[in-house]
Amino acid sequence: MGCVSEQTPRVRRRGRLFRIAAAGVVLLALAGYLVVQYVSGGGRGAPRCTVRAADSGGGAAYEFSPAQAANAATISAVGTTRGMPERAVTIALATALQESGLRNLDHGDRDSLGLFQQRPSQGWGTPKQIMDPVYSAGIFYDRLAEVPGYSRLPLTVAAQRVQLSGFPQAYAKHEPDAALLSGALTGRSAATLTCTAAPDDGTPGDPAKVRAELVRTFGPGTLPGTGKAGASATSGGKGPTISVPVRTSDRAAGGGAPEQRGWELAHWAVAHSAALRIERVSFADREWAAGDAGDEWREAADSAQTAGSDEVRIVIAH
Known part of the structure; x- marks a missing residue:
């Protein structure tokens, strides 16, 4: 009995060390597989889009999914087509970044929906209309245009006059990214938006x-x-x-x-x-x-x- 009790802790330690070593081997094998996949082209991962500052080799950049990029491009195009200046596009993009992360959400606080989390009960349109990015961007610009001097107001103030948010200062943190995106999407910054290929x-x-x-x-x-x-x-x-x-x-x-x-x-x-x-x-x-x-x-x-x-x-x- 004494001999068995002395050896048991050693046996347990060996078992733990063996399991740790085995787990390490598995992790190394997995890492090696992922590296091979990446190098061979199978590891490009999910497609991504990137906007970079026109005068920046490795500076300001914003990366997002193709769906987010498409929504952002729609918001910008609707604005310029309606005669809105780039400042209005920046305000709209910052608002959508805060409200939905540029995702066309089918849910939200109470009955809020879409890119701008607009509420049917507050006169923004029907749920079907609000879930259409072209419509939701258009009605956002309609209401922004009604704000006197919106282009000269701080972004948070202009966005809040439209959104009536409970957290009006939250828009401010998105202004740099929104300005970068609007420069590319309105065409002012040439050749600054790229996307990786979608799976074929x-x-x-x-x-x-x-x-x-x-x-x-x-x-x-x-x-x-x-x-x-x-x-x-x-x-x-x-x-x-x-x-x-x-x-x-x-x-x-x-x-x-x-x-x-x-x-x-x-x-x-x-x-x-x-x-x-x-x-x-x-x-x-x-x-x-x-x-x-x-x-x-x-x-x-x-x-x-x-x-x-x-x-x-x-x-x-x-």
Whole structure:
């Protein structure tokens, strides 16, 4: 009995050490597998979108999901189409960042819904309307425009006049990110929004859906008629292509430089690339392609297949 009692603690210690060592081996094996997957391309992870400051090599940046990026791009496009200045877009984006994290939520405090957590019971619209990002952004801008001098007010004050939130100061912390996003999404900051490729499940894109979403968001003048400007085509082995003319007259917010209008459309297309199965976007002899190393805007290798400064070319997966 004495001999057994002396050895039992040693046996237990050996058992614990063995289990710890075995767990360590398993963890190392798992880590090795993940590294191999990453290096081989299987570890890109979930697709992400990034906006970087135009003058920053490694400075200010904001990273979000493709769904969040698409919502942000819609908020911006609805604002500029209604003639709202970039400051209004920044206010709207900061509000949506605080209220929903740029997610189109089907729930919230009491009956709050959507990107801005608007309440049907408070006259913001029906639940179906509020869950439509184009509608919810539009009614936010309608009410913001009713705030006297909103563009000169502190962001928290302007947002609070619209939202009547119980936590009005919460909007302030989102202003830097909202300003970064609005610079890219209004087109003022060129080639600053990129997205990694969505997993290729073999599902082709639908040119009709892309055209419909462009018109619904930017207005019917975006793709006039059914001629060359709004037509789809397939060339060079690539998927259906939509060419969007760049005309500042289509932009209600005082026009602006054609280049800014072009980058607004181009960034919108990249932000919607996952949802609409867009695989390539080009403008001003620069090109973004889903799956390219770095997922960056690059100088076009083939200028004949890339849009100049008078149009944005959107190639859809086929």
